[in-house]
Amino acid sequence: MPMTIESMRVRVGLSETDGSKDQIIYDTIKTAIGIIETYLDRGIISDNEQEHFTHVDASAIQLYRYPLTDGVTITMSPELKYHVDKKNGIIFFDGHVTEHTLTIDYEGGYLTDFMPVALHTAVLRVFDVLGLDFDTKASIGDVGGISRISVPDVGTIAYATKSAAGTGENDFIDNTTKFLLDPWKKRVV
Numbered sequence: 191m192p193m194t195i196e197s198m199r200v201r202v203g204l205s206e207t208d209g210s211k212d213q214i215i216y217d218t219i220k221t222a223i224g225i226i227e228t229y230l231d232r233g234i235i236s237d238n239e240q241e242h243f244t245h246v247d248a249s250a251i252q253l254y255r256y257p258l259t260d261g262v263t264i265t266m267s268p269e270l271k272y273h274v275d276k277k278n279g280i281i282f283f284d285g286h287v288t289e290h291t292l293t294i295d296y297e298g299g300y301l302t303d304f305m306p307v308a309l310h311t312a313v314l315r316v317f318d319v320l321g322l323d324f325d326t327k328a329s330i331g332d333v334g335g336i337s338r339i340s341v342p343d344v345g346t347i348a349y350a351t352k353s354a355a356g357t358g359e360n361d362f363i364d365n366t367t368k369f370l371l372d373p374w375k376k377r378v379v
Contacts, residue, residue: 193219193302193310201314202322214322222316225362226309232256232279232376234309236299243292252376253279255298262297278377308370315367 196206198215227233233255241254256279258264264274264281270292271284279298300309363371 193305193313198317201317211322218317218320218322219313222313222320225316226312226371229363229368229371230375232374233299234305234374236297236301238295238297240293240295243294244290246287246289246292248283249286250280250282251292252378253281253294253296253298254376255279255296257298257300259297259299265295267293306374309374312363312367312370315364315370316362319362319364 195209195212195215198219199208199211200206202211202215204211223235227235233239236259237255239253239255243251256277258274258276258279260276266272268289270287270289272281273284274281281294300306302310305313
């Protein structure tokens with residue numbers, strides 16, 4: 191199932207054509223993706239990226255956002271000879287490199303409609319944990335809409351009403367979602 195705004199509206203209990211909560215839905219999707227990217231220590235959604243490396247003393251480096259987009263040029267300053275593992279975002283230098291600063295511009299990550307099923311499922315699972323549900327009316331025991339989120343190291347979440355668990359806090363990534371995500375974690379080069 192593609193992650194279209196229409197499908198996400200239905201997922202939170204709205205009609206397919208009800209655009210009244212679109213910004214909240216977009217923000218929640220963005221937060222879910224941010225939580226997953228923090229957990230994986232890598233970018234998964236397609237975007238242009240510029241990375242700065244200091245005191246490079248290596249024969250290879252790994253980029254943050256991958257897989258690298260086919261047909262897009264990687265620019266490096268200073269220019270060095272290299273070859274690329276696009277799937278894993280690894281740049282292998284032709285010889286050992288010692289540079290004070292290195293800047294790399296590139297494009298990488300998945301388009302949301304072509305994201306691997308495990309990542310897509312994980313994004314939806316985290317989205318669901320964030321608790322948007324406009325179809326139901328909150329009561330004392332129900333979890334309502336989000337009133338506050340703080341993410342830095344996958345922090346806390348506060349709901350508008352108290353949950354049955356008591357505090358309104360929840361783990362963003364449960365064991366099943368971790369199982370889906372662990373094979374996609376950034377590898378250390």
